[in-house]
Amino acid sequence: MDLAGAEVEMVNTPKREFCLDKALKQYQGEPFDVVLVDCPPALSLLTLNVMVAADELLVPLQAEFYALEGLSQLLETMRRIRTSMNPELGLGGIVLTMVDKRNNLSQQVEAEARDYFGQQVYHQVIPRNVRLSEAPSYGMPTLYHDARSIGAQAYLNMAQEFIQRHQTT
Ligand SMILES: Nc1ncnc2c1ncn2[C@@H]1O[C@H](COP(=O)(O)OP(=O)(O)OP(=O)(O)O)[C@@H](O)[C@H]1O
Ligand SMILES: [Mg+2]
Structure with missing residues (x-):
């Protein structure tokens, strides 16, 4: 609820895309390995703030028909932010969610995503x-x-994979 208000308040703030970046910079040097920030599922000013502050994006991809289209729009936005406000922004990975192995469409979305994003x-x-x-x-x-x-087990395994991926890079 507070964040819904924040969105409205930020509109008239100078450098409104950098509010979160500025807030997080206060914690630089503190002993955090990773800071995870959850985004609303829409490209709002809040999401933009996260993209400006983040090192990388971890993208949940629902195994549904329109999801891949949404993903290509998101990646386009990411490219634009990289050329303007945050050159460091990378793609940390894509996690398929709501996967149903018995559903053909779900399998197709998974196959396409793996084919394209490896x-x-x-x-x-x-x-x-x-x-x-x-x-x-x-x-x-x-x-x-x-x-x-x-x-729950799937999320725990995913967290392990997240850790592994960040140890090797
Ligand atoms: N893997 C899953 N299997 C079954 N139900 C799920 C799964 N993931 C999410 N859901 C259901 O969908 C709802 C929305 O999920 P979630 O909050 O993760 O989505 P979201 O896109 O972050 O939505 P928002 O941030 O707008 O609330 C959850 O409350 C849950 O009921
Ligand atoms: Mg959510």
Whole structure:
């Protein structure tokens, strides 16, 4: 709710795309390995602020028909931000989510994404899993709600892959 207000307040701020970047710079030198910032699923001023502040983007890709189209728009935006406000911005990876192995469309989206983006697509995918969708109704993160569920295990594996990918680069 606060962030909805922030969006409105930032509109008239000078250098409004750099608010988060400036805020995070205060913590430079603090012992953080990684800072993860969740974005709204739309290209708002908040998302723009994240893209300006970030070193890389980790993109969740829903295994649905329009998702690849949305992804190419996102990558185009990323290119534009790289040439204007944040030359350091990289693509940290793409994580397929809501994957249903029994669904042809889901398989097609996965195959196309891997074909086109190669190693940038995480090996680990997040399956469609009812335990993941239940967790918010209990007011809990999935790992507290049911850590042994297929969905939670997939997220843990994905986190391991994230760590591995950042150790080698
Ligand atoms: N792998 C999954 N399997 C089943 N349901 C899922 C899965 N991932 C997400 N969901 C469901 O979709 C809802 C939205 O997911 P999530 O919050 O991750 O999406 P989002 O794009 O970040 O949306 P927003 O930020 O606008 O809330 C979740 O509350 C959950 O019910
Ligand atoms: Mg979200």
